[in-house]
Amino acid sequence: AQKVTQAQTEISVVEKEDVTLDCVYETRDTTYYLFWYKQPPSGELVFLIRRNSFDEQNEISGRYSWNFQKSTSSFNFTITASQVVDSAVYFCALSERYTGRRALTFGSGTRLQVQP
Amino acid sequence: DGGITQSPKYLFRKEGQNVTLSCEQNLNHDAMYWYRQDPGQGLRLIYYSQIVNDFQKGDIAEGYSVSREKKESFPLTVTSAQKNPTAFYLCASNALQDSPNEKLFFGSGTQLSVL
Numbered sequence: 001a002q003k004v005t006q007a008q009t010e011i012s013v014v015e016k017e018d019v020t021l022d023c024v025y026e027t028r029d030t031t032y033y034l035f036w037y038k039q040p041p042s043g044e045l046v047f048l049i050r051r052n053s054f055d056e057q058n059e060i061s062g063r064y065s066w067n068f069q070k071s072t073s074s075f076n077f078t079i080t081a082s083q084v085v086d087s088a089v090y091f092c093a094l095s096e097r098y099t100g101r102r103a104l105t106f107g108s109g110t111r112l113q114v115q116p
Numbered sequence: 117d118g119g120i121t122q123s124p125k126y127l128f129r130k131e132g133q134n135v136t137l138s139c140e141q142n143l144n145h146d147a148m149y150w151y152r153q154d155p156g157q158g159l160r161l162i163y164y165s166q167i168v169n170d171f172q173k174g175d176i177a178e179g180y181s182v183s184r185e186k187k188e189s190f191p192l193t194v195t196s197a198q199k200n201p202t203a204f205y206l207c208a209s210n211a212l213q214d215s216p217n218e219k220l221f222f223g224s225g226t227q228l229s230v231l
Contacts, residue, residue, distance in 0.1 A: 035219065037220075042224065043204065045206065045208075045220070046222075047219045047220070047221075050219055102172075103149055103164045104149075104161075105161075106158045106159040106160075108156060108157055109159075
């Protein structure tokens with residue numbers, strides 16, 4: 001069965017520090033999709049990125065970057081020069097193309113607190 | 117503006133009472149989902165629907181019921197059989213039927229508490 005593990009329950013950093021959020025997944029499918037979402041205090045989840053299993057290129061978007069490694073089943077998220085506005089809960093999620101149900105499976109989330 | 121509207125924002129349930137959470141979307145999305153969020157447990161799937169008049173159970177469907185009579189609407193009823201209903205409930209939708217790779221759009225959630 002598909003599973004997503006975010007071992008870091010809570011991380012606290014000081015503004016301008018770099019921080020990496022870990023995500024490890026399990027799947028039996030050969031085609032799958034990985035996602036990261038941000039949940040600010042308002043509660044609504046905001047989409048950050050989607051990767052498919054055939055694309056292992058790392059991606060950078062401003063201060064955000066993602067490292068996808070199939071060999072270790074990991075899809076880690078790094079925030080460079082963190083800011084107070086980055087404080088939120090971050091979720092990693094997985095969906096399978098051919099097996100499993102047609103819905104995302106989420107990890108338990110990592111709460112990031114960025115102190116000024 | 118297109119989006120997903122969940123109401124009410126806060127809801128209180130008495131013992132033995134059924135309550136219904138509303139979810140409406142004007143994104144013309146085929147698929148809709150209900151997730152439950154408890155502290156430290158992430159989001160767990162309750163029900164999902166890929167087309168009108170059809171829906172499937174998720175991981176924690178017991179004590180909940182849904183309907184999908186219209187494409188825009190996917191209400192969730194928390195029945196008296198759900199013994200621990202206190203949680204944050206999130207509704208979501210995405211663009212294409214049978215496309216789990218499509219990103220989800222989320223509503224702002226309903227916090228349900230037991231009196």
